[in-house]
Structures are given as C-alpha cells and as structure tokens.
Amino acid sequence: MVNDAGQLYTMEGIAAGVIMLLTAYIVVSTTSVYTAGDTHIPDMQLEQLGSDVLAMMDTPDTNRGTSELVGFVKNGTRVMMGGNTLRDRFLAGCKMRSGDPDDNLRAQVYLSYRTTGGSVNTTPLSSPDPEFTGRENTVRVTRWVQLPTEKPPGIPIDMSNTRSKAVLVEVLLWRA
Amino acid sequence: MACMNEDGQWIVLMGLLVAVGMFFLALIINQSALVGQTTAEGVLEFSKNDIRDLREAVFDYVNASTTLAPGQCADIQKDIVAISLERKNAVVSFSAGDPQHVSGRWLHPVKIHYNNGVTVYNETVYY
C-alpha cells in the first residue's frame, strides 16, 4: 500500500521551484528594461528627416528646373556652392521647425564613386567638422546623383573624367 | 512542516495564485514597451527611402539612355550596382527594355531588383 503522506512534500517542492524560477526570471527581466534610448526611435526620426531633406534638395522647384543637390555636387569641394554649401543647406533644411530652429544638428557630406580601376572610393565633399570624434550616434542618408563627363573639382583623380557617371551622395547626420 | 498541520495550505495556494496573477499582469504591461521599439526597428530595417531613391536613379538612367552612347549607359549601370554593393550592402540589378506602346505612350519596361539581406524588392515598371 502506498502511503500518500509524501504528497504535501511534492506540492511544496513544486511551489518552491516555481517561486524560484519566477524570482530568477523577474530579476533578469527587470534589469533589462527597454528605454527610449534603446529603441532606435531618435535614429528613425533623424534618418527620415535627413532622407526628406536630401530628396527635397534633389527636387527641382519648377518643371525643367535643375536639382539644387546636383548643382552642389558638380562644384565638388569648391568653396562657393560646393560641398560646404551643400552641407549648410542640408542642415538648414534639417533644422527648420515651426518654433525655434533645431540647432544642435551636425552633418558631414561624402561622395562615393566607382574609380577608373573599378573599385569604389568614398571621399569627403565638405570640410571635416572639428568636433567630430567618430563616437557620435550618426545616421547615414544617401541620394543617387548622375554627373556629366567632367570630374567635379577637388575629387581624387581616380574618378573618371571621360564618361558620365552615377555617384552616391552620403550624408552623416548626428545630434551634437 | 509536511504532515504537521494542513489547515494553512489555502494560504500557500492563495499566495501562489496572487503571485502568478500579478506576474502575468506585469508581463502584459511590460510588452507595450516592445511596440514602439519594433516599429522603429521595422522602419529602420525596411529601406523604403533607399528603394525609392534607387527607383529614381534607375529612371534617371533610363532618361540618360536616350541621349548617351550605349557604353556610357552600361558604365552608369555598373556604377549603381558596384556602389550599392559596397556602400549599402545591397544587391541591385536593373534593366530597361525597348519602348512599348502603353496607354497611348511609348514606355520602357524597367525591371528593378533590390536585396539587402533583410528586404527583397522586385518591380517591373513602365517608364
């Protein structure tokens, strides 16, 4: 005859086990709380904003008009209306708000192209930001641009000067 | 403790019940944190802006193909494919066929393929 006196021991054991598991789970789960910083939301907002601004800079204001963005890229690293102006106009677009401008945004413009050798090279188009450390939480937004035969000034000589080409304007955007 | 006095067992049971109930409630509330996170990640992962930009680049390429020499067009196509792979980790291919008569206009059938490992996008569009 089997004695059922051990049943309560079993129940107790199971209860203790469950309680221990729950406690362990709770301890682990409460230490990894999702915070707004983890959720990439600021990244998403910044990326959307940057993409919008680049797309709008690439949209001519009139039919048969020309794209502002392509104009800047054609001027390469030239001081006037070149990469730096591109960066400044881009930032002006990003900072626009209905209230005070959103002033602590920074950007850096790069250009990627296929070299005459066939590899892909990336060169800065705007002058480097002295406060950029490389540790900032940046987002990268890009836009395709078609360039005519002439190589824009200030671009390394391995960019073809004999054919029209498609290049990629890359903008690093971050909050200072 | 076991077999000593079983009158208080309901306390054990109730305690367990309440604990489990509270645990589930808290779990449900905790889940809502995930909603915003998954949305933001979904937006970042689905490269809508990249694909849209690529489409426009391809349309520019089709426009250019009417004026440029065929060799130059092939170069532009190579540019887009190579830079996409190198800078955006996306496999891109596209081609434009001979113009066809579509609803009163002559349009190129353009095939676009995009794959960045997360998002695959295929389209045939008349441009």
Add this chain to the structure above:
Amino acid sequence: MLSLDFLVGFTIFMLALIMVVSMVPGLLAGLESSGIDYDAVAYRTGVILVEDPGWPVYPPWEMNDPDHKDEIQRMGLAVSKETPNILLSAKVERFFEAGFFAPEDYRSKAIFGDIPYSYNFSLNISNPDGSYELNQTGDPLPPGYGYIRRVVKIKEPGVAEIGYDDDYNDTTLNPSIPPMFTVRLNFSQLLNQSVSAAYRIDPRTDPVTVNINMTGYLIDSNTGATLQNVTFWKMDPTRPNPRFTRIPFSYDTTDPDLYTLRIDGTQTPHSLKPDVPVNSNISLVLNPAATSLFTLDQNSILDIRFVFDDSPDQRTTLNGTYDYDDDILPVLSTGVLEVAIW
C-alpha cells in the same frame, strides 16, 4: 507560537510583494513606453499625410463640403502617390481650415488609432520671399509626446497673369464683330503624363485663375470697355467632327463655390453675364467644383471666352487666344510638417 503554515504563507506573500515592487521599474517603463508608441503613431500619421494623396482621389477629398465630409476616408496631403513629400496647397488649406474638421475627424481619417490620441499638426511654409506661413491645428504640446518632422515642398496653384502683349492687341478688328478673348485649356497638354504630377496643372483639382490687365488694350481708358459675358466651351478632339460646344452652366448666378469674377478689383463678385464697364482689370477664379461639372477628360479642350460689347463703337482691341499651360505654376515652396501625438 507561529505556525509553520503561517510562515510559509507569509513567505510567499512577501515574495509576491517583492516581485511587484521589483516590477515597478518595469511598470514605469510600460508607462514610459506609451511615449514610444506615440512616436510610432506620429511616424505613421506623418507618412499618411506626406506620402499619400488621400482617399477618395477623384474627385479629390478636399473638394467635399462640410455636409459630405463623411465621405472622406483618409486625409493625405500629397499631390499624387508618385510624388511623396510634395503637398498640394488646396489639400493643405482644407486640412488646416478652422472649423472644418472636428478632432474626431483627424483621429479617424489621419491618425487611425484605437486610442483617442491627442494631436498637434503644424506646417510651416517658407515662402520664396523669405516670409513664413504657419498652419497649425490641435492642442498645445504637453511634455513627453511622440514626434516626427517631415520636410516637404508645397505646390501652389498657378495664376495666369495676362498683361500687354502684341499678339492679343488686334488693331485690325472689324468693329462689327465683338472682340473676344479666349483662354484655352488643352487638357491633353496640361495632363501630359510624362511631366511629373508635381509640375502639372490639373484643372479638375486645381483652381484656374485668370487675371487680365486691360492696360494697353483700351482705346479710351476713361470710358473703358464693357465685358458682356464669360462663357465656357468645350471640344473633344477624339470625337468625329470635333467642334466647340457651349457648356450649359448657370452663367447668371453668382456662386463663390464655383467661380469668382471680379472687375476692376471690386469686392462684390459679378455673375458671368456682368455687362459692366471694365477700366483696369478682370479677375476670374474657376474652382475645381465648377470644372468637375463640365465632364472633361484628358483629351478635352476647354475655352473660357471673354466677350466684350463694342456697340456702338469699338472700345477694346483685346482679341485672341491665350494658352493656359503649366509654365504659370509658381516655384514649389519649402515647408516643414510636424506631427505630435500624445
């Protein structure tokens, strides 16, 4: 003496209490995370407003009057779905029009959420002349709201400004024929599909505005000319024997929903049979509500004919046909749309 059962029960109770206390940060994160959810809703609302033309598309939702606003399914502001980030000014005006939409309309036609979210939409347009134009609707912002900012361009309707031009100054006109000035809207030209919708005039959705400056066309600027009537004619070139036919229309009733005709800059609008003297200018705005009554398609040609009364003797030399085309579109202006949800 404490019973062991009490001890066990109390332990479990304490454990549960500890669990709840330790969940408090999680609970707060849950509350905090509704802010994260707000961001997602704001993003979605931003996409709907900026990248979608809304529904119904044709006739466009912005043409519905307050009695028919229930027919609006979705309030998108984009010109077309092919042109994201380019907004149509008519849609923008209707969207921000004070008193037109109730908060419930914004929630059910733009935000689309189960929870009755509070919202604040603002669109700051920077005009080419450097001034700003701020449109806003919704409640003041509390701390901790979901937010998205979209940079857009706004397409304004075109205005045909007709000044002095030798082509329309017909000095050889036979005095017995009343001078007639025609503004021609060739739909196959205006709706040319190879032009992006951002740079196209669609008179079925955009108002047609014609301003005629009579200076130079008047034989005697003191007496002026007499504008007898304005009529609408249409032709469908794809039909056999195409010819212009007069469109039946309530020409003698003034209806600001359909058109506004002003002469010499006066405030009171005239009907299309004004028969009044003109000394300086004529301004006609034909709203899409009127154009949609004309049953025009992408092949039609619409003529707006301004007929002047010259009896007993000739008083104006304005005669000819003006082509209304998309060159009159003003440049796109830049704007920033902000959506806040909480």
